[in-house]
Amino acid sequence: MANNKQSKLKIKVPAISKKVKKPVSKNSALKAERRNLLRRASDKDKTPTHLGKVLLQQSQDLKLKNRQIKKWVERNDLAEEQVYILTKAMESAVDGIFLIDAQKQDYPIVYTNKSFQKMTGYTKNEILGKNYFLLYGVDSDPLIINKIKRAMRKGKSFIGEVLNFNKAGKKCWNSLRLSPVHDLMGEVSHYVGIKTDITLMRQRELKIEEQRHELLHVTRVGKLAEFVSSLAHEISQPLTAILAYAQAAQRMLKSKEPKLKEALECIINDDKRAAAVIQRLRSLLKKGVSEMKPLDINTLINDTVMLIATDAAVRHDVLKLELKNELPLICGDQIQLQQVILNLISNSFDALDNGQQIREIIINTSVKDNMIIVEVRDTGCGIPVKNLPKLFTRFFTSKQDGLGMGLSISRSIVESHGGKLNVKNNPDGGAIFYFSLPIKQKAEV
Amino acid sequence: MTIGKTIIYVVDDDTSVCEALKLLLESHGFKVRTFTRAEDFLSYNHSKAASCLILDLSLPLMNGLDLQETMKAQGLFIPIIFVSGHGDIPQSVKAMKAGATDFLPKPFTQKDLLNAIDRALVKNKNQIKRKSEIKKILQRIKSLSPRELEVFRLVAKGMLSKQIAYKRGVSLQTIKVHRGRVMNKMQAKTVTELIRFAQKAGITPPTV
Numbered sequence: 088m089a090n091n092k093q094s095k096l097k098i099k100v101p102a103i104s105k106k107v108k109k110p111v112s113k114n115s116a117l118k119a120e121r122r123n124l125l126r127r128a129s130d131k132d133k134t135p136t137h138l139g140k141v142l143l144q145q146s147q148d149l150k151l152k153n154r155q156i157k158k159w160v161e162r163n164d165l166a167e168e169q170v171y172i173l174t175k176a177m178e179s180a181v182d183g184i185f186l187i188d189a190q191k192q193d194y195p196i197v198y199t200n201k202s203f204q205k206m207t208g209y210t211k212n213e214i215l216g217k218n219y220f221l222l223y224g225v226d227s228d229p230l231i232i233n234k235i236k237r238a239m240r241k242g243k244s245f246i247g248e249v250l251n252f253n254k255a256g257k258k259c260w261n262s263l264r265l266s267p268v269h270d271l272m273g274e275v276s277h278y279v280g281i282k283t284d285i286t287l288m289r290q291r292e293l294k295i296e297e298q299r300h301e302l303l304h305v306t307r308v309g310k311l312a313e314f315v316s317s318l319a320h321e322i323s324q325p326l327t328a329i330l331a332y333a334q335a336a337q338r339m340l341k342s343k344e345p346k347l348k349e350a351l352e353c354i355i356n357d358d359k360r361a362a363a364v365i366q367r368l369r370s371l372l373k374k375g376v377s378e379m380k381p382l383d384i385n386t387l388i389n390d391t392v393m394l395i396a397t398d399a400a401v402r403h404d405v406l407k408l409e410l411k412n413e414l415p416l417i418c419g420d421q422i423q424l425q426q427v428i429l430n431l432i433s434n435s436f437d438a439l440d441n442g443q444q445i446r447e448i449i450i451n452t453s454v455k456d457n458m459i460i461v462e463v464r465d466t467g468c469g470i471p472v473k474n475l476p477k478l479f480t481r482f483f484t485s486k487q488d489g490l491g492m493g494l495s496i497s498r499s500i501v502e503s504h505g506g507k508l509n510v511k512n513n514p515d516g517g518a519i520f521y522f523s524l525p526i527k528q529k530a531e532v
Numbered sequence: 533m534t535i536g537k538t539i540i541y542v543v544d545d546d547t548s549v550c551e552a553l554k555l556l557l558e559s560h561g562f563k564v565r566t567f568t569r570a571e572d573f574l575s576y577n578h579s580k581a582a583s584c585l586i587l588d589l590s591l592p593l594m595n596g597l598d599l600q601e602t603m604k605a606q607g608l609f610i611p612i613i614f615v616s617g618h619g620d621i622p623q624s625v626k627a628m629k630a631g632a633t634d635f636l637p638k639p640f641t642q643k644d645l646l647n648a649i650d651r652a653l654v655k656n657k658n659q660i661k662r663k664s665e666i667k668k669i670l671q672r673i674k675s676l677s678p679r680e681l682e683v684f685r686l687v688a689k690g691m692l693s694k695q696i697a698y699k700r701g702v703s704l705q706t707i708k709v710h711r712g713r714v715m716n717k718m719q720a721k722t723v724t725e726l727i728r729f730a731q732k733a734g735i736t737p738p739t740v
Contacts, residue, residue, distance in 0.1 A: 323639055330639045330641065331556040335555040
């Protein structure tokens with residue numbers, strides 16, 4: 088090895104020796120020579136030749152391509168991740184999400200998420216490729232389906248509430264939002280739909296509506312019953328007098344005038360007949376047995392206000408609740424007490440109809456002397472002082488189309504619950520109706 | 533007590549009903565006073581004779597039930613026969629619970645009315661009797677000396693003379709003398725009668 092090295096060096100020594108000016112020791116001179124040679128050799132390598140140039144260029148191109156490919160792969164990975172997350176998000180959504188191919192004639196479904204499958208009751212395989220409208224069930228409203236189809240044909244979006252039937256035929260109300268997806272050319276390629284199950288909300292709305300109707304019906308029947316009972320009372324007064332007069336006259340006649348006595352007997356009998364008619368009428372309209380249950384008055388007020396909230400909004404009246412927390416329970420008939428509260432609120436509505444600036448109805452609850460006090464206060468026109476004593480009497484009304492029954496019924500309901508209903512004018516304007524209800528005793532069932 | 537002296541009060545806001553009832557009841561020999569307002573009846577100077585009240589449930593301002601309550605509060609003990617043109621069961625139950633003797637739905641026959649009046653008058657008679665008895669007892673109690681009253685109370689409580697003597701720290705003889713005077717002044721023949729007097733007069737024994 089050492090020999091070989093030395094021989095290589097020897098060959099080049101004569102050429103290089105000229106350049107070495109300073110005298111050097113043999114060993115160190117050799118070392119320097121070698122360094123110079125090596126430097127030169129590498130310098131020589133760097134000088135480009137044609138082939139070298141091409142090779143260099145190609146290797147640079149390759150490097151660039153390699154970098155690009157790496158970038159693409161990275162980007163692709165990212166896109167894949169994005170797609171994955173988006174899909175995952177769609178699958179996790181509570182709302183039903185689906186895609187319809189808008190290019191094909193029969194609007195097939197090309198994607199649905201899990202919630203959609205759950206809502207409709209169909210599996211993914213049953214849905215994909217099927218016409219979207221087939222999932223609606225045969226009993227669906229054709230009008231609404233046509234409306235959706237029309238929107239889709241025009242490439243417009245659709246927002247609405249639809250009654251659907253799932254696979255098992257169960258009714259469900261859906262809120263549907265369909266919007267077009269445009270491709271690069273601006274054509275509608277797909278429709279994306281979001282479906283929300285609003286069955287519970289609908290049911291609640293329907294229940295409220297039902298309660299309203301029931302209450303209105305009860306109120307109407309109550310008014311009729313009260314009307315008949317008042318009429319019966321009015322008639323029974325003269326009947327009482329006629330009967331007493333006739334029987335007195337009979338006694339006065341003693342045994343004189345038998346014919347006259349007979350006539351009086353007829354009057355008495357006919358009087359009794361009329362009385363029997365009234366009695367029958369009364370028993371016919373006898374109020375149903377009231378259902379006395381432990382009730383929370385605040386809940387009752389909240390429920391009642393819910394029934395009338397839309398009316399208040401339409402009339403631009405503000406309904407405010409000032410309910411005292413944790414009131415003790417009362418014992419009462421829910422429907423009857425709702426009737427009272429509703430009657431007071433609707434009276435306040437009427438009182439606010441005279442162009443008041445502030446249109447407010449405030450319902451307040453409190454406790455006083457073992458009684459719960461409910462107050463309905465309005466910023467209306469108030470009650471003329473001369474009307475105050477007559478306000479609760481039957482047939483008294485200050486309204487053009489009023490029967491004069493509402494407050495008298497309300498008072499009798501409150502009294503049958505062991506409370507009192509009264510009214511006073513608010514010194515700041517408006518009327519205050521207030522009623523008391525006894526707090527339920529613990530032993531009471 | 534004869535019918536002629538008996539007074540029937542009628543309170544009904546319908547004057548025709550008032551007049552007709554007056555005529556009918558007078559034909560039976562009663563004295564009748566009619567009022568169309570509860571307030572007028574209250575301010576009337578009521579006779580001490582036997583009487584009863586025919587009262588309409590629904591009256592303007594003060595209604596029948598209110599009047600019943602006020603009469604109770606004022607110590608005006610006249611039996612009440614309620615009459616009403618409303619077939620109002622809850623109201624009538626309330627009235628009966630508060631001590632009304634009868635409830636007649638309008639229109640009523642003279643037979644029903646007279647029966648009701650009979651019952652009311654019997655009740656009134658008993659009431660008057662009891663009232664005068666109580667009055668007498670109270671008068672007798674007033675005549676007792678403080679010491680005698682104390683002994684009366686303790687005896688009414690059921691204590692024996694010996695116990696009373698021990699409790700008061702006096703001799704048995706003294707108590708016996710007091711007790712004899714109490715029996716004498718109260719006009720009681722037996723101790724049982726004395727105790728009954730005490731109950732009627734509402735004498736409550738002092739708490740020990």
